[in-house]
Amino acid sequence: xxVEKYLIDATLEVFTSMVFIDIAAESPTEESxxxxxxxxxxxxxxxxxxxxxxxIHCPAAVAMGITASMLGMEVVELGxxxxxxxxxxxxxxxxxxxxxxxxxxxKIELAIPTTVVGKSIHTSGLSGATRxxxxxxxxxxxFGIELRxxxx
Amino acid sequence: MAKNVLLVDDSSTMRKIISRSLRQAGLxxxxxYEAGDGQEALAVLEKEPVDIVLSDINMPNMNGIEFLRxxxxxxxxxxxxxxxxxxxxGDDIIGEAKSLGAIGALKKPFTPDKVNEVLGPFM
Amino acid sequence: MNSFTEINDKLIESxxxxxxxxxxxxxxxxxxxxxxxxxxxxxxxxxxxLAGTHKGVLAVHFPKQxxxxxxxxxxxxxxxxINxxxxxxxxxxxxxxxxxxxTILSDRGRDIHLSLPxxxxxxxxxxxxxxxxxxxxxxxxxxxxxxxxxxxxxx
Numbered sequence: 001x002x003v004e005k006y007l008i009d010a011t012l013e014v015f016t017s018m019v020f021i022d023i024a025a026e027s028p029t030e031e032s033x034x035x036x037x038x039x040x041x042x043x044x045x046x047x048x049x050x051x052x053x054x055x056i057h058c059p060a061a062v063a064m065g066i067t068a069s070m071l072g073m074e075v076v077e078l079g080x081x082x083x084x085x086x087x088x089x090x091x092x093x094x095x096x097x098x099x100x101x102x103x104x105x106x107k108i109e110l111a112i113p114t115t116v117v118g119k120s121i122h123t124s125g126l127s128g129a130t131r132x133x134x135x136x137x138x139x140x141x142x143f144g145i146e147l148r149x150x151x152x
Numbered sequence: 153m154a155k156n157v158l159l160v161d162d163s164s165t166m167r168k169i170i171s172r173s174l175r176q177a178g179l180x181x182x183x184x185y186e187a188g189d190g191q192e193a194l195a196v197l198e199k200e201p202v203d204i205v206l207s208d209i210n211m212p213n214m215n216g217i218e219f220l221r222x223x224x225x226x227x228x229x230x231x232x233x234x235x236x237x238x239x240x241x242g243d244d245i246i247g248e249a250k251s252l253g254a255i256g257a258l259k260k261p262f263t264p265d266k267v268n269e270v271l272g273p274f275m
Numbered sequence: 276m277n278s279f280t281e282i283n284d285k286l287i288e289s290x291x292x293x294x295x296x297x298x299x300x301x302x303x304x305x306x307x308x309x310x311x312x313x314x315x316x317x318x319x320x321x322x323x324x325l326a327g328t329h330k331g332v333l334a335v336h337f338p339k340q341x342x343x344x345x346x347x348x349x350x351x352x353x354x355x356x357i358n359x360x361x362x363x364x365x366x367x368x369x370x371x372x373x374x375x376x377x378t379i380l381s382d383r384g385r386d387i388h389l390s391l392p393x394x395x396x397x398x399x400x401x402x403x404x405x406x407x408x409x410x411x412x413x414x415x416x417x418x419x420x421x422x423x424x425x426x427x428x429x430x
Contacts, residue, residue, distance in 0.1 A: 018173060018264040021358020042405075045332070045390025047325050053324065053393045071165065072172035084165030087405030092261050095240035110240065111324025111390055112429055114410065118400025124362045124406070125393045126370075146389055162407050212407050212430055 001104060003097070004028050004132055007054075007145055010096020011136060014089055021069050026135040026142075032124065033057045033133060036144045040078060041123055042090040042115045043141065048108035054094045055123055056086055065140040080116050087113035093145065123149025153274050156200070158267030160193040160207035160219070161237065170206060170237065177267035179275050187227055190219030197229040204274055205234040208266070217245070220252035233274055279411045279426070282379050283308065289375035290424055294417075297371065298349045304422060305416040311337070312412055312423065314401045319357055321369030324390035329380065331428035332404055333373045337365060338398075344419040357396050364393035372424060 008025045011022035015023040045053045058066070060078055067085040068075040075081060090113045098108050116123075125131070125148040132147040157174065159167045169187050174181055185200055187193040187209040196202065211218035217237055224230050236249045236257040246257045256270050287304055319342045322334040337345060338359060338408040346354050354361055369392045378388050378428045395402070404410075408427040413421050 012260045017266070018169065020172075020176065032282060040411075041395065043322070043324075043393060043395075044391070045326065047324070047326040047388035047390050051389070052391045055393070062160040070172060071168040073168065074174065074285075081168070083403060084163050084405050085169065086164065087162075088169070091239060095260070096246075099215050105204045109326035109332065109388065111326045112330045112332055112406035112427065113403055114322065114334070114402065114404040114427075116320075116395045116397075116400050117404050118397045121395055121397035121400050124359070124366075125391055126366050127359060128365060129391055148393070149291050150391065163405070206312065210429070 002100065003147060003149070006072060006097050006100030007093065007134055007147060008070045009100065010093045011145055013073065013096060014092045018071050019066055019089075021066065021138050024137050026137060028132055030135045031133060033144045033146055036135065038121060038144070039063070039119070040086060040115060040117045041121055042083075042086045042088045042113050043123070044094045044113045045111035046094060046098070047111070047152070049106040049150050049152055050149045052129065054090060054097065054148060055146045056090050056093070056143060057123070057146060058086060058143040059141055060090055062138065062143050063142040065138070078093065083115040087115050090141055097147070101108065137151065155203040156185065157181055157182040157268060158185040158187060158193060158196055158202045158205045160187045160190065160205065160211070160216070162188050162208065162211045166208065173205050173262065173264060173267055175212070177264035177271075179268065179271060189214065190210065190214030190222065193219055194222060194226065197223070197232060197238055197250060198226070199206065201234055206237055207234055209249070217248060223272050224253060230272060283411070283413070284322070285379045286376065286424070286426065289379070290372060290413070290415065291354070291367070291414060292369050293375065293423040300345060300348045300370070300417060302395060302415045302417050305414040309328055309412040309423070310410075312425070317400050319361065319365050319394055319396035320367035320402060321392055321394050321405075323373035325368045325373065325387050325428070326386040326390060328385045328389060330406065330427055332406065332424065333369060334402060334424065334425040335365070335369050335372060336423045338420050338422070341417050341420045341422050342414055344417065347379055362394045366394050375402055376426065380420070
């Protein structure tokens with residue numbers, strides 16, 4: 001199952017079509033997302049042939065930079081625009097994962113994106129799930145796409 | 153000739169994102185009007201000179217499908233072209249939208265090229 | 276919140292049931308449902324997504340002290356800090372509450388499936404959803420403090 005490929009393809013597609021920022025995928029890693037030092041994490045759950053949760057973890061500057069580019073306007077704080085923009089990216093990347101899995105005959109339905117903003121936030125899931133963590137670099141810094149899932 | 157567009161989506165952030173995408177596509181847009189749901193959209197269409205509508209589907213008060221249905225009942229505005237903005241929700245909703253008069257759909261994420269391809273003929 | 280007035284009582288009942296039956300902790304409703312919550316400090320949140328005919332999220336927010344007490348009671352072991360056991364316990368509680376919510380909503384003819392649970396914790400964080408949702412927050416009293424069950428459902 002090519003989950004890593006679907007995640008990378010989906011993320012690159014979202015960024016090249018709607019974010020207008022240079023982006024490069026790094027290799028999938030075992031590293032915990034704390035290396036990214038996120039101030040903002042957007043999560044979206046999914047269920048069906050696979051059950052899991054997809055998360056985007058961003059440091060403040062990266063989240064604001066991505067939002068500024070998507071909206072074509074200045075962004076100076078982690079406000080509603082940033083939460084909505086990164087939440088929308090999580091939604092679209094999960095949508096791309098859904099399309100990718102469908103090519104293998106696997107069907108999933110998405111829940112809704114939720115965003116957590118704060119100082120030193122940690123995210124974890126039930127131990128025992130498969131975990132994929134892919135860092136990405138943009139000029140402003142790095143962010144991480146994290147997927148946890150089990151087969152239903 | 154510059155065309156006026158109406159963006160209908162309950163998220164103001166989403167409306168800004170779509171505005172940005174339209175500008176990146178380089179199409180000749182005049183005024184960009186905004187509405188937060190189908191109800192507001194109908195009010196704008198009755199009042200302002202709108203040439204094209206881009207509408208989300210899931211919205212409170214009056215969603216995209218209900219908006220299309222109601223618009224058909226309004227002689228002054230029923231022929232203004234409407235394009236749906238969709239996510240992974242699937243093709244049956246788009247089918248329903250088209251049967252109610254929507255011209256086409258832009259599935260997120262969409263590129264400036266895709267915007268050109270879908271909206272270009274109507275500019 | 277129309278979609279909630281009918282399920283509120285069932286949600287409260289099933290939360291109390293889970294805590295008395297599985298966590299072995301006495302809890303009670305701590306007042307009227309809240310419309311919103313401010314930032315959470317020194318807390319841990321367990322959440323699970325709902326997908327299907329209706330999309331949404333269920334989250335349960337515990338201040339650290341309550342989370343430790345809940346974990347100790349649930350797992351029958353002492354815990355001093357938010358570690359993997361606490362994360363698993365809180366995630367499992369979110370999962371069970373989600374399961375009950377699924378049953379409540381399914382009984383009303385909705386076809387809903389749960390995602391995997393996830394936990395978030397930190398010194399200070401704000402939790403919000405980006406969809407157009409109906410939202411309810413139910414406060415509960417546990418021996419060591421208050422905790423909150425939050426449900427968000429797309430229209």
